Amino acid sequence: MRLSQTLLPTLKEDPVEAQVVSHKLMLRSGMIRQLGAGIYSWLPLGLRVLRKVENIVREEMDRAGAQEVLLPAVQPAELWQETGRWSKYGAELLRFKDRGDRDFCFGPTHEEVITDLVRHELRSYKQLPANFYQIQTKFRDEVRPRFGIMRGREFLMKDAYSFDLDQESLDNSYKQMFTAYQNIFKRCGLQFRAVEADSGAIGGSDSHEFHVLADSGEDAIASCDSCDYAANLEKAVAGGSPEAVPAGADMQKVATPEIKSIDDVAGFFNISADKTVKALLVQTDKGEFMLLLRGDHELNEIKAENYLDGDGFKLVEPGAVQKSTGVSVGSLGPVGATTPIIADNSLAGMSDFICGANEDGFHLTGVNWERDLPLPKFADLRNVQAGDLCSRCGAGTLRLDRGIEVGHVFKLGDKYSKAMQMTVLNQGGREQTPLMGCYGIGVSRIVAAAIEQNHDDSGIVWPIFLAPFHVEILLINPKEEAAAKLAEEIYEYLKARGIEALLDDRNERLGVKFKDADLIGAPLRVVIGGRGIKDGAVEVQSRHDGVAEKVAIDAVGDLLLKRAEDLLKGGV
RNA sequence: CGGGGUGUAGCGCAGUCUGGUAGCGCAUCGGUUUUGGGAACCGAGGGCCGGAGGUUCGAAUCCUCUCACCCCGACCA
CATH class of the missing domain: 3.90.960.10 (YbaK/aminoacyl-tRNA synthetase-associated domain)
Known part of the structure; x- marks a missing residue:
């Protein structure tokens, strides 16, 4: 992509409305712009990152055997009335009427829609287990949207729904999704933790949340320092019921x-x-x-x-x-x-x-x-505190961390399939209600979470798999013919070999280009022109550690290619 | 939902108390000079002052009503 032909409105200063670093940097780097409370437009740079996350999620879901579908965002009230959620879901559900005065909502989640689809299309146990997912825009009319894309009202979510004949099969589907989620967050370069969770308004039994660890996280998560127990604050249980001490005083x-x-x-x-x-x-x-x-x-x-x-x-x-x-x-x-x-x-x-x-x-x-x-x-009525005994091993103590919830997996059981009368014929020829699981990932939230974990004072430091570009080619002065020609050659060379490059061919001063490059945060940078080119050299720099090295012009294409490929191999 | 705050040029703000017909910085456009970390100078364009109503000879400024956005709280006995 050529920067001279791209909408990339960077800001020198932190916008006043942004509280957390990811929100500031997404605005400053021209990734997003706000339209209304909790509603954002994605600009070219931001969209590229969003698509990266989306593709990782898609690849891992496909690998785990889930099938991609796309369900309607707008849903008729009747479906929600069937499960009772039309009255239960509350003000978070954005409701409206069509011209015929019929009630609709903008889907905050899709249990009803998928169950409706599947009850019409799945007839036999032979079609199970099945798992359907979509990547789609959701709307939840949050009490208080904040932190930019982190808690928006409109957001991009991957949601998946599994259907199994019995509990054992459901357990297996759940495990597969759990593993897929670990792979997804690893590939996104995130420090995360899976914790036990309460299943909340969606309902069901077993449930885990995946949290990206960050001080700006809105959730508190407890974990044991000596065993693998981890749970969110809503769910975490402290261990060790104290011995009764005899009375020593009068009332x-x-x-x-x-x-x-x-x-x-x-x-x-x-x-x-x-x-x-x-x-x-x-x-x-x-x-x-x-x-x-x-x-x-x-x-x-x-x-x-x-x-x-x-x-x-x-x-x-x-x-x-x-x-x-x-x-x-x-x-x-x-x-x-x-x-x-x-x-x-x-x-x-x-x-x-x-x-x-x-x-x-x-x-x-x-x-x-x-x-x-x-x-x-x-x-058990209270929140655990740091230092409480672990309820699992009884030996360790609990610590509390802040987390950003980026994924949530549930075993729903028959809650929705039963309410919506979904059945298949089992091996004995009898109707049986399948068990469901549901599995969500906040795709747009991952973008913000990744920035929370990968930035420095100058801007974003993208992990390679989320980076909007692998390499930024910083052409010091487009009027310098030799340099401009070299930049073009490197750009085409990398592009032809599947390396995504951003060519800063703008007629801007050097300082401006450097600042923008730092903000945008491509893992690799090559600086072309000026004093270097006279010596037959360019400068290759890593965004991660800032280390720069002089490289002979003839060698630079292959070096960049190798560096990029190494990063993509290592996943850093 | 409760409390607080802000709406004036693309962005950030001053002007509002004390009414007299709108200004600063950045950005944008043209020009000249510059060019290894957010350039300098000269010139130019751009605003029904969030919206509606009212008071007044006259309203960004006063009054009423609205809309939007931001922040805090909704974990307390």
Whole structure:
């Protein structure tokens, strides 16, 4: 590609709206431009990278035996009503009507559509297992889109859906996808980790997320320092239930005016927060519940919601707490409470703890189970913290990292196939509901994630397989005839041998070209013209380490070819 | 959804408090000189000041209503 004929609007300065480095660099390097909140146009440079990711994903999916299809982006409401998701999916689902006043949505995911297709077309167990995938634009009307392409509303996603006759076969399909995903992220040059996950709104049982490790990641992931346990924060479980310690103090009611938060309480009694117990009032369609957590722990709403198994889970507003219990939130406590109580596992061994007295302006000290209040139900309700014991091996401790979720695999079971009455005839000639799996990859998000992991102060440092170009040919001055001719020759030479080259043949000053080349981040660069050419030499430079070397003109074509091929072989 | 902020030339901003008919830097176009890390000088073009309504002799500026975008929060007892 010739830069003189390409739309590549680079920016000297960081755009004010960009918070994270990938967003800044994608704007500065002219890869994308924003059209609306969470909606972006892809310019030629960005599109090339997007296509690279897409092709890697496509190749690995094909290799894993999946078949590519393309499903409609616009979907009729009827399908979503069949599975109940039309009412359940909420405001994230972009809905609209056609001219006949019929309801439609722009697909945020495609379980319904693929199941509908397959229930009409698959009749026999002999056609299973089957796995269909597509690479397509999705729309999710996110509460708060941010970080550019990282959390956009419109984004490019690869989604795959597997159909198997029985659990064993599903397990196998799942494993195949898991392996394919590892291959994909490796080829993209990403540092990633697969973690256990909650299956969330899409539903199902087994589930893993693939996270690219980055400080700017929106998700927290926990991993054990001594075994291979890794899970996202929603799912991670801390191990080691503490031994019960016998009571040593009497229960006392203490006046605590203006003491509301756990920090206040800990400060007032001059103790650490882990000696306190906090009470939270939540509600579901099954009524109100009081949840108890150690003062220094955080509620994990997903765990609580799963445990209570009711719809409409939410924290009761402070005002409503007052109305319901007669106590303000700051003094809420379990002793004498009339709402059903569920306590986090970590409270099982606690003794002599401090909690709200269920009376405004008072707390209780020296509280003990069974003596002062009945033993409640215990459950895992909290987020793990760094340093917690590992629940898998019991020996290691957990650490927390930030991750960008780039892939997610689920075992859906028969959730959708059953709801949509998809059956095939089994070997015995009876109708049987197949089991499904679904497998997503955020294709556009990978582009951002890759930049988060591969950049320096000057710009992007692309891993070879995602690089928009393998080589940038930097022609110092197009008016310098010998140099221009040489640049053209190298350009054609590389192109003919399958090496993607960008020729900067613009009539720009040298500094501008260098800055843009750094931003764009092609792994290899050759500088042609100026003082070098008089000595019969050009300069070959690696973006990765910045090392430059003088190369004789005759040798440069082959050297670049070799360098590029080495990189492509090594996948760096 | 709640709170905060910003909309003025392609981009970044000043002007708004105190109304008088729009300016700066970068970018763009023409010219001259320059040419190994974002050049210098001379000249030029480009804006119904987010939109609608109102107040006024007069509105970017004051009032009302809207739309868009950005940030923070929605993990707290």
